[in-house]
Amino acid sequence: MDDIQKTRNLKLVIAYNGAAYHGWQRQAAGIDTVQLRVESAAVQVLKHPVKAHGCSRTDSGVHAEGQVCNIRTPRLTVPLAGIRKAMNSRLPRDIVVRSIEEVPENFNASWSALGKTYRYRIHVGSTRPVHLAGLVWYYWRPLDIRPMQEAASLIIGEHDFRSFASSTEGRETTVRTVYRCDVAQACDGSEIHITVQGNGFLYNMVRNIVGTLVAMGRGRWQPGHITEILKSCDRNQAGPTAPPDGLTLMCVHYDPDFLKNV
Amino acid sequence: MDDIQKTRNLKLVIAYNGAAYHGWQRQAAGIDTVQLRVESAAVQVLKHPVKAHGCSRTDSGVHAEGQVCNIRTPRLTVPLAGIRKAMNSRLPRDIVVRSIEEVPENFNASWSALGKTYRYRIHVGSTRPVHLAGLVWYYWRPLDIRPMQEAASLIIGEHDFRSFASSTEGRETTVRTVYRCDVAQACDGSEIHITVQGNGFLYNMVRNIVGTLVAMGRGRWQPGHITEILKSCDRNQAGPTAPPDGLTLMCVHYDPDFLKNV
Numbered sequence: 171m172d173d174i175q176k177t178r179n180l181k182l183v184i185a186y187n188g189a190a191y192h193g194w195q196r197q198a199a200g201i202d203t204v205q206l207r208v209e210s211a212a213v214q215v216l217k218h219p220v221k222a223h224g225c226s227r228t229d230s231g232v233h234a235e236g237q238v239c240n241i242r243t244p245r246l247t248v249p250l251a252g253i254r255k256a257m258n259s260r261l262p263r264d265i266v267v268r269s270i271e272e273v274p275e276n277f278n279a280s281w282s283a284l285g286k287t288y289r290y291r292i293h294v295g296s297t298r299p300v301h302l303a304g305l306v307w308y309y310w311r312p313l314d315i316r317p318m319q320e321a322a323s324l325i326i327g328e329h330d331f332r333s334f335a336s337s338t339e340g341r342e343t344t345v346r347t348v349y350r351c352d353v354a355q356a357c358d359g360s361e362i363h364i365t366v367q368g369n370g371f372l373y374n375m376v377r378n379i380v381g382t383l384v385a386m387g388r389g390r391w392q393p394g395h396i397t398e399i400l401k402s403c404d405r406n407q408a409g410p411t412a413p414p415d416g417l418t419l420m421c422v423h424y425d426p427d428f429l430k431n432v
Numbered sequence: 433m434d435d436i437q438k439t440r441n442l443k444l445v446i447a448y449n450g451a452a453y454h455g456w457q458r459q460a461a462g463i464d465t466v467q468l469r470v471e472s473a474a475v476q477v478l479k480h481p482v483k484a485h486g487c488s489r490t491d492s493g494v495h496a497e498g499q500v501c502n503i504r505t506p507r508l509t510v511p512l513a514g515i516r517k518a519m520n521s522r523l524p525r526d527i528v529v530r531s532i533e534e535v536p537e538n539f540n541a542s543w544s545a546l547g548k549t550y551r552y553r554i555h556v557g558s559t560r561p562v563h564l565a566g567l568v569w570y571y572w573r574p575l576d577i578r579p580m581q582e583a584a585s586l587i588i589g590e591h592d593f594r595s596f597a598s599s600t601e602g603r604e605t606t607v608r609t610v611y612r613c614d615v616a617q618a619c620d621g622s623e624i625h626i627t628v629q630g631n632g633f634l635y636n637m638v639r640n641i642v643g644t645l646v647a648m649g650r651g652r653w654q655p656g657h658i659t660e661i662l663k664s665c666d667r668n669q670a671g672p673t674a675p676p677d678g679l680t681l682m683c684v685h686y687d688p689d690f691l692k693n694v
């Protein structure tokens with residue numbers, strides 16, 4: 171056995187409030203990102219250089235309940251619960267490691283993912299929700315939820331989502347499958363939650379879907395217009411990009427049998 | 433009629449997330465406070481110098497759902513709803529004017545108050561609540577709610593609350609009446625909410641009550657020990673001061689008949 175085979179691979183589920191960070195992805199020195207914070211905490215605990223490969227490059231201001239990353243370590247000298255606790259005591263209060271588990275050597279948080287679920291929160295009350303600043307999109311104009319629901323149902327399925335991509339740089343294909351896209355009243359009617367689950371997402375895809383659904387809710391377009399927007403493969407045909415504040419990466423889906431095979 | 437008689441007096445109800453501010457009260461130049469922000473917005477809208485007399489000097493990091501202040505203006509040229517809207521468009525997203533109404537000339541947000549209600553949120557889940565950072569006290573050790581409830585019931589009534597005051601400077605008396613003090617499980621059991629209503633509060637009084645109730649919940653003291661703490665009139669006999677994060681000024685109570693008498 172050589173050294174590489176002996177390396178242990180750990181899957182971390184991480185939650186954060188992204189308001190104070192320039193997204194997940196590590197950037198130039200001096201720019202604060204969630205990955206930087208997670209790696210710094212891991213280095214202090216594991217006492218060796220750490221690279222935290224994340225599943226989703228969440229943007230500035232976007233949140234996570236279940237971001238996933240994996241880190242490699244040559245050996246495990248303390249129990250995983252101890253690593254989690256020690257990392258959490260070194261992380262700021264808006265980032266937390268929810269769980270750590272050992273996964274197969276060939277697990278990669280990004281490439282092994284089968285899909286992801288995002289939730290977008292729109293606050294629709296008549297008073298700005300000051301305690302939710304940064305966590306919701308406060309939309310004070312009236313929104314009709316029924317056309318939004320009808321339009322959302324047309325997004326489900328395998329489509330070329332080029333019209334909903336702010337950039338397609340580096341993408342081999344813009345075809346993705348959306349398994350779930352629903353619009354629901356929540357929090358006593360003061361919020362609208364849009365949940366989108368798919369096998370993969372293009373840049374700003376959820377925020378562009380939300381911006382388009384809101385246009386339906388305002389009566390700008392009929393719900394059926396979604397089909398033409400998809401067909402056009404033209405970003406200019408869809409609605410504007412919703413702000414990052416309301417967006418949360420809820421979870422990343424993996425094959426449970428694959429994960430067990432440590 | 434002289435000028436003073438013609439002055440209009442406005443009562444503003446204000447909500448804010450206090451995490452980013454050095455409390456309500458205006459301080460030295462360069463220190464950001466909620467009062468400073470409210471006065472700046474009012475000056476821009478009313479086009480004259482404004483002093484916003486607040487009811488409660490909430491500390492750094494303490495929040496409000498219903499802080500009350502009053503401002504005076506020589507004449508009303510736009511409807512109150514227009515002033516509210518214009519002020520809100522000039523306030524940061526973590527401060528909002530909930531309502532504005534005209535009140536009698538002799539109304540003063542502080543002196544006219546009959547009482548106040550505060551709520552304190554303790555989060556007790558096993559994972560740090562990253563989306564509630566700054567809004568709750570995250571207490572990860574187990575807390576037994578029943579002794580906290582029993583102790584809370586002994587705080588109700590007229591007492592000398594000197595043991596619960598971090599400072600008594602400038603106070604004529606330390607006797608206050610607490611009308612309500614209850615401890616309840618909330619948010620599916622992940623939070624404990626402590627609600628305290630009284631005719632007036634000493635400096636840090638709610639946070640010192642909370643710190644003491646948590647000591648009961650940890651089994652440090654029997655609930656009945658509250659009576660001895662009150663009797664001692666000694667701050668050192670009570671528990672530590674709970675952090676500001678979990679505290680919210682919910683509302684200020686006034687005589688509704690007095691307010692109507694414009």
